[in-house]
Amino acid sequence: MNGYRKTWAAVLCGTMLGGFASTSAQAEDITLCWAAWDPANALVELSKDFTAETGIGMKFEFVPWPNFADRMLNELNSGGKLCDLLIGDSQWIGGGAENGHYVKLNDFFEAEGISMDDFAPATVYAYSTWPKGTPNYWALPAMGDANAWFYRKDWFSKPEIQEAFKAEYGRDLAPPQTQRELMEIAKFFQGREIDGQTRYGINIFTERGSEGITMGATGALYAWGFKYENTPGKYDMEGAVNSPEAVEALEFYKELYKCCTAPGYTDSYMQESLDSFKSGQVAMAMNWFAFFPGLYKDEQVGGDKIGFFVNPKQNVEASTLGGQGISVISYSEKKDEALKYIKWFAQPAVQAKWWSLGGYSAHNSVLNDPGFKDSQPFAADFLKAMGAVQDFWQEPAYAELLLAMQKRLHDYIVADQGTAQEALDKLIEDWTETFEDEGKL
Amino acid sequence: MSQTQISQRAADRLARSTPPGIARKVRGLSDKAIAWLFIAPTIVLLLAINVFPLIWTVYLSFTDYRANRLNRAVEWVGLRNYERVLTDADIWHNMLVTAHFLFWTMFFQVLIGFALAWLINKNFRGHGVWTTIILLPMMLSPAVVGNFWTFLYQPQIGLFNYVISFFTGADPSSFQMIGSVNLAPWAIVIVDTWMWTPYTMLICLAGLRSIPDYIYEAAEVDRAGPFRTFWSITLPMVMPFLMLAVLFRSIENFKMFDLVVELTSGGPGSVTELASINLKREAFEKWRTGLSSAFAIILFVTVFGAANIYVKALNTVKSR
Numbered sequence: 021m022n023g024y025r026k027t028w029a030a031v032l033c034g035t036m037l038g039g040f041a042s043t044s045a046q047a048e049d050i051t052l053c054w055a056a057w058d059p060a061n062a063l064v065e066l067s068k069d070f071t072a073e074t075g076i077g078m079k080f081e082f083v084p085w086p087n088f089a090d091r092m093l094n095e096l097n098s099g100g101k102l103c104d105l106l107i108g109d110s111q112w113i114g115g116g117a118e119n120g121h122y123v124k125l126n127d128f129f130e131a132e133g134i135s136m137d138d139f140a141p142a143t144v145y146a147y148s149t150w151p152k153g154t155p156n157y158w159a160l161p162a163m164g165d166a167n168a169w170f171y172r173k174d175w176f177s178k179p180e181i182q183e184a185f186k187a188e189y190g191r192d193l194a195p196p197q198t199q200r201e202l203m204e205i206a207k208f209f210q211g212r213e214i215d216g217q218t219r220y221g222i223n224i225f226t227e228r229g230s231e232g233i234t235m236g237a238t239g240a241l242y243a244w245g246f247k248y249e250n251t252p253g254k255y256d257m258e259g260a261v262n263s264p265e266a267v268e269a270l271e272f273y274k275e276l277y278k279c280c281t282a283p284g285y286t287d288s289y290m291q292e293s294l295d296s297f298k299s300g301q302v303a304m305a306m307n308w309f310a311f312f313p314g315l316y317k318d319e320q321v322g323g324d325k326i327g328f329f330v331n332p333k334q335n336v337e338a339s340t341l342g343g344q345g346i347s348v349i350s351y352s353e354k355k356d357e358a359l360k361y362i363k364w365f366a367q368p369a370v371q372a373k374w375w376s377l378g379g380y381s382a383h384n385s386v387l388n389d390p391g392f393k394d395s396q397p398f399a400a401d402f403l404k405a406m407g408a409v410q411d412f413w414q415e416p417a418y419a420e421l422l423l424a425m426q427k428r429l430h431d432y433i434v435a436d437q438g439t440a441q442e443a444l445d446k447l448i449e450d451w452t453e454t455f456e457d458e459g460k461l
Numbered sequence: 462m463s464q465t466q467i468s469q470r471a472a473d474r475l476a477r478s479t480p481p482g483i484a485r486k487v488r489g490l491s492d493k494a495i496a497w498l499f500i501a502p503t504i505v506l507l508l509a510i511n512v513f514p515l516i517w518t519v520y521l522s523f524t525d526y527r528a529n530r531l532n533r534a535v536e537w538v539g540l541r542n543y544e545r546v547l548t549d550a551d552i553w554h555n556m557l558v559t560a561h562f563l564f565w566t567m568f569f570q571v572l573i574g575f576a577l578a579w580l581i582n583k584n585f586r587g588h589g590v591w592t593t594i595i596l597l598p599m600m601l602s603p604a605v606v607g608n609f610w611t612f613l614y615q616p617q618i619g620l621f622n623y624v625i626s627f628f629t630g631a632d633p634s635s636f637q638m639i640g641s642v643n644l645a646p647w648a649i650v651i652v653d654t655w656m657w658t659p660y661t662m663l664i665c666l667a668g669l670r671s672i673p674d675y676i677y678e679a680a681e682v683d684r685a686g687p688f689r690t691f692w693s694i695t696l697p698m699v700m701p702f703l704m705l706a707v708l709f710r711s712i713e714n715f716k717m718f719d720l721v722v723e724l725t726s727g728g729p730g731s732v733t734e735l736a737s738i739n740l741k742r743e744a745f746e747k748w749r750t751g752l753s754s755a756f757a758i759i760l761f762v763t764v765f766g767a768a769n770i771y772v773k774a775l776n777t778v779k780s781r
Contacts, residue, residue, distance in 0.1 A: 435730025
């Protein structure tokens with residue numbers, strides 16, 4: 021072999037060895053996909069411990085909420101290998117299980133001694149099981165969450181505001197106990213001058229494109245006792261979805277939107293809710309518990325200036341469920357490493373740290389800790405909310421069902437088309453068509 | 462040694478090194494065969510990425526296929542998807558919204574585009590700078606324009622509302638351009654007009670500059686007034702260009718998606734939900750692939766048919 025050839029052979033060997041070395045280093049990295057929001061930053065921090073313990077590197081793919089479902093469901097449907105782990109929305113569990121996107125975790129849990137009894141029952145039911153309520157687990161509860169409210173405590177405590185409210189409504193101004201009280205307070209603040217500026221009553225979800233208006237309006241619907249079916253699992257929606265209570269709740273939500281929101285919030289979801297509150301426009305706003313640690317730390321409106329309350333009841337105590345479970349993607353080539361992450365994440369000590377960093381643990385050891393309720397100003401409300409959560413359909417056709425509801429609700433609430441009764445009747449027609457296509461009706 | 466001799470020697474060397482079998486085959490090819498050899502890759506590519514998907518879409522439109530359920534058996538449903546699309550009141554609503562958007566954007570873009578071209582064609586001082594400034598919106602990404610205008614339309618801080626308020630005296634926060642059922646369809650027309658009028662202007666300008674000066678000179682000799690000159694010379698001679706601009710923009714706006722999604726997401730309710738937005742929702746959010754294929758075919762046939770009729774009209778105008 022002449023010198024020239026030897027040199028090339030050496031370069032080639034070096035390149036190949038380098039390639040193998042780099043492949044073997046990458047094999048130890050796993051990618052976790054989630055939405056881009058405050059808790060995701062906490063998870064990055066938390067996961068450093070996992071890397072330190074196991075030597076497995078963590079990569080993260082965080083997608084902004086408005087595009088999260090689109091992006092991730094496309095990834096799953098195309099059998100993509102981007103994510104090894106996915107913290108997917110609770111409603112995806114049916115599709116994830118039936119379409120073969122998620123790895124079933126029962127054997128793994130059994131082998132590793134992970135018990136679902138260690139997690140809050142509502143979260144196990146919502147984030148892990150499919151078919152619903154059966155002991156078939158497709159995810160580990162990762163992030164408990166529900167829709168709740170926050171308000172300007174400093175405005176509420178102003179003597180002149182207190183006085184004016186009492187004169188108008190004959191009771192003290194305090195966080196509302198019912199949905200009707202919520203509206204009264206919102207009406208009271210609407211257009212009121214406080215500190216030389218015009219303020220507005222409330223920010224509620226009205227977003228059209230993804231899930232916003234559905235997640236907001238169900239807060240009222242559930243509080244009025246809304247049910248998706250008369251008999252669970254039978255898809256008999258007539259009389260449940262369009263019950264008189266549901267109609268009343270929807271009319272209430274529309275009135276709340278019309279009477280008491282700031283101008284321009286016709287397409288408002290999580291970010292707009294935070295913006296309207298942080299900029300001092302509104303007295304109250306709805307959002308997911310996940311944002312509350314960040315809000316409490318906010319220099320402008322946090323600390324003593326902010327208060328929190330659970331979704332007020334009307335006929336029943338109920339909150340809209342948020343939150344997610346963590347699943348292993350069946351298309352991943354690093355399932356073992358991904359399962360190691362789940363095993364590590366399920367440990368009580370890790371769950372305790374998760375809560376301390378701003379994540380919402382669903383582990384009983386954290387939630388039942390005597391000091392939990394006082395650990396954050398919103399912790400007690402979180403516990404209360406998680407005791408009465410309701411979720412949207414978790415069917416494989418969830419996206420189709422959700423889009424229909426988005427359209428019917430937005431048409432009625434924001435675009436002023438038709439009545440609440442018509443909106444809900446049409447919604448039943450849409451959902452019936454979907455379930456017929458699915459062969460379930 | 463001359464350049465020609467070097468090239469000849471290189472060619473001889475190449476010819477000698479070509480294996481006899483291949484050389485014989487190449488020598489035996491006709492000009493037509495060589496031409497086919499050259500265009501074959503393009504044709505294969507075209508078939509693979511244009512024709513095959515079209516045929517496949519037609520096939521899917523007769524099935525209940527869902528791209529997110531790969532394990533599910535696919536059933537032949539005949540014309541059911543077409544029937545569902547054509548009898549769906551919501552889809553007809555989308556078509557009406559699209560027609561409103563199309564008509565008014567074309568109307569304003571032609572009107573303003575032509576007027577701007579007319580002014581720029583006067584070659585006043587600084588017309589080059591103005592041309593560049595006018596062209597700027599067209600160079601921006603639709604996503605950026607959509608986001609940008611949502612801020613301009615914001616009732617509390619948006620510049621647009623303040624400008625309207627300045628001229629009308631109305632309270633800026635008393636109206637919502639993208640939140641109002643009545644104003645939202647106009648809000649998207651305004652933004653599209655702002656963005657794409659420069660395009661129409663450019664084409665009109667090309668038309669205006671293609672009119673020979675001697676025609677105007679002849680009109681002047683005949684003592685034709687400015688209105689007569691415009692009506693009998695300028696407009697007819699620019700008309701083919703204008704029609705071309707309308708054709709291009711109509712096709713683009715018929716499939717408009719990004720700008721409107723960024724601005725309104727199809728809302729409030731469904732008042733700005735164009736056909737393309739609903740099509741995307743059906744295809745990639747609801748995953749009704751079969752039904753959305755039928756929807757896409759119907760839209761395609763509509764555009765294709767309308768464009769053909771229009772092109773025939775354009776040819777008639779040009780031949781005058």
